Amino acid sequence: MADRSVVLIVGANRGIGLGVVQSFLARGWDIVATARQPGAATALQALAGQNPGRVEILALDMGVPAEVDRFAASLAGRIFDAALINAGVAGPAHRTANAATPEEIGALMFVNAIAPTRLGRLLLNNLTSGSGVLAYTSSIMGSVALNAGGHELYRASKAALNSLSRGLYAEMRGRDLTLLTLHPGWVRTDMGGSGAPVGVDESARGMTAVIVAAAGSRRHAFLDFQGKELAW
Ligand SMILES: NC(=O)c1ccc[n+]([C@@H]2O[C@H](COP(=O)([O-])OP(=O)(O)OC[C@H]3O[C@@H](n4cnc5c(N)ncnc54)[C@H](OP(=O)(O)O)[C@@H]3O)[C@@H](O)[C@H]2O)c1
Numbered sequence: 001m002a003d004r005s006v007v008l009i010v011g012a013n014r015g016i017g018l019g020v021v022q023s024f025l026a027r028g029w030d031i032v033a034t035a036r037q038p039g040a041a042t043a044l045q046a047l048a049g050q051n052p053g054r055v056e057i058l059a060l061d062m063g064v065p066a067e068v069d070r071f072a073a074s075l076a077g078r079i080f081d082a083a084l085i086n087a088g089v090a091g092p093a094h095r096t097a098n099a100a101t102p103e104e105i106g107a108l109m110f111v112n113a114i115a116p117t118r119l120g121r122l123l124l125n126n127l128t129s130g131s132g133v134l135a136y137t138s139s140i141m142g143s144v145a146l147n148a149g150g151h152e153l154y155r156a157s158k159a160a161l162n163s164l165s166r167g168l169y170a171e172m173r174g175r176d177l178t179l180l181t182l183h184p185g186w187v188r189t190d191m192g193g194s195g196a197p198v199g200v201d202e203s204a205r206g207m208t209a210v211i212v213a214a215a216g217s218r219r220h221a222f223l224d225f226q227g228k229e230l231a232w
Pocket residue numbers: 010011012013014015016017035036037060061062063064086087088089111137138139140183184185186187188189190191192193196
């Protein structure tokens with residue numbers, strides 16, 4: 001993986017993450033992809049087989065704090081042109097604060113907001129100075145300004161991610177990096193459901209284009225997969 005640009009994609013074995021792997025491969029980038037169960041990540045394994053030497057698959061469960069820390073430490077000295085922290089969960093099926101348990105909220109907030117922040121912070125030294133991009137797959141549902149109600153727990157977890165990413169950006173001053181908080185669209189995945197209007201390929205190609213275009217901007221922006229600026 002020497003001369004090509006390299007992207008780290010966390011949560012890459014299905015859905016949008018897998019689509020983003022394909023999209024970066026099509027642009028000629030090399031990929032470091034994570035999956036909770038790398039041995040069982042068949043679609044990702046197939047892509048690795050079809051692109052010899054270009055897709056490295058590593059294990060990472062974002063729900064386990066020590067694993068997040070160990071994963072970041074294992075990357076010491078490696079440099080990425082971009083990193084997309086994409087793993088996320090919908091949260092409890094009842095979707096309401098009135099039925100929620102502390103354990104459910106802990107798991108949702110940890111995977112969607114705390115672990116991405118923790119990992120992003122630990123990866124800052126792994127990003128190319130100047131053109132490096134750290135990106136999160138957030139959601140328009142994390143916008144407080146655009147909150148029309150419903151899915152309140154998931155919304156809160158993505159709003160927390162947005163807030164934490166702003167705090168991280170403040171720490172990034174002087175590091176010469178770009179931070180993106182992205183909305184992939186409402187996408188036909190296990191999470192988005194079969195009635196969603198946007199396909200994985202369209203979302204992934206858009207996310208990839210937005211990440212590549214933002215390199216060097218040194219901004220913190222909340223953008224959708226078409227590059228449209230969203231209200232926080
Ligand atoms: N689909 C939409 O309409 C939509 C809209 C806005 C934002 N998003 C966001 O987009 C991202 C991807 O969603 P998706 O639609 O592709 O969902 P998905 O098909 O359900 O895929 C979720 C991905 O996250 C991984 N993941 C979940 N929990 C994890 C954990 N504890 N550790 C590591 N990986 C974990 C999954 O791995 P496993 O296979 O191991 O579970 C899978 O790779 C999420 O952050 C989601 O919130 C989705």
